[in-house]
Amino acid sequence: MENTELEQMVDTTDQWIRERTGIERRHIAAESQTTCDLAEAASRHAIDMAGISADQIDLVIVATTTADCVFPSVACLLQNRLGITNASPAFDVQAVCAGFVYALGVADSFVKAGNAKTVLVVGAETFSRILNWEDRNTCVLFGDGAGAVVLTASDEPGIHSTHLHADGRYEELLHVPEGVSRGYAEMQQQAYVQMRGSEVFRMAVSKLSEVADETLQANGIDKSELDWLVPHQANLRIIKGTARKLAMTMENVVVTVQDHGNTSAASIPLALDVAVRDGRIKAGEKLLLEGFGGGFTWGSALITF
Ligand code: ACO
DSSP states (O other), X not given: OBHHHHHTTSSOOHHHHHHHHOOOBOOOOOTTOOHHHHHHHHHHHHHHHHTOOGGGOOEEEEEOSSOSSSSSOHHHHHHHHTTOOSOOOEEEEOOGGGHHHHHHHHHHHHHHTTSOSEEEEEEEXXXXXXXXXXXXXXXXXXXXXXXXXXXXXXXXXXXXXXXXXXXXXXXXXXXXXXXXXXXXXXXXXXXXXXXXXXXXXXXXXXXXXXXXXXXXXXXXXXXXXXXXXXEOOSOHHHHHHHHHHTTOOGGGBOOOHHHHOBOGGGHHHHXXXXXXXXXXSOTTOEXXXXXXXXXXXXXXXXEEO
């Protein structure tokens, strides 16, 4: 969906969207497609690239806020779709736009504790289903998508550290205020994203820069040693602000927001996938991943790819 299509739907312009967000287009799932459909496609690509067979996977974690149904989890649906019948655990992680770094952190802990060897970590969303398509403040920002990675236990350095945070005091700045337990009646009217954008913006810039510093300090490395920043893709201005604080030029920052919009938990693995497949990110390079989302939740991962 191009920005020009949105001009027909709400009082906005292509120019406003590009200048304020960097977004040019986003992808919207077909009516018949669910989050699990997107997760399955991404997972099959990741499994192919990793050169493993699906039954080697002994943990499936899906980061999502837009599950197919109340239960089972998308991870369980996905495990079945992929034909994994080894009874290994599968569950979803819900941390909105920080979901993928949260899922990565959980996966890393399982591996380091010796409880998993081959983990499928997916970020998948159909945010289009929880948008008010009459609210120009939000509907222009988000898109649907999925990305996936396979982690395998190894003696080589991979995930150096993850840093996860939350501060529940800010619910009202960014939320979908209704849901199952608050009642289905209201849910029909308010089950869409509501955001106080400029306040979220300020918080995102400050927390993302704090967590970047925390990550570098924890690993005793200097920002000049980072090869790539692979940030959550919410807004090009936030991404540029974070890059500036890390003294990184935009050549070393993976930016896909122009093509995907904000795909919440899917945005980091989608960006990673683009830069790995087009040959920019190479084995052995150091990557800083970071995300910020509703909750508020935020986090980072330092990785040698
Ligand atoms: N088209 C035209 N005008 C618009 C649109 C639009 N689509 N949306 C808002 N406006 C107007 C507003 O109504 C406002 O008008 P007013 O001054 O007459 O009241 C004006 O533009 C400026 O609005 P601001 O909100 O101040 O604009 P800002 O520069 O902050 O940009 C944006 C808005 C893009 C939402 C930005 O604040 C942002 O990116 N925020 C952070 C989003 C984010 O990072 N989310 C994180 C995770 S999302 C998750 O977890 C689900």
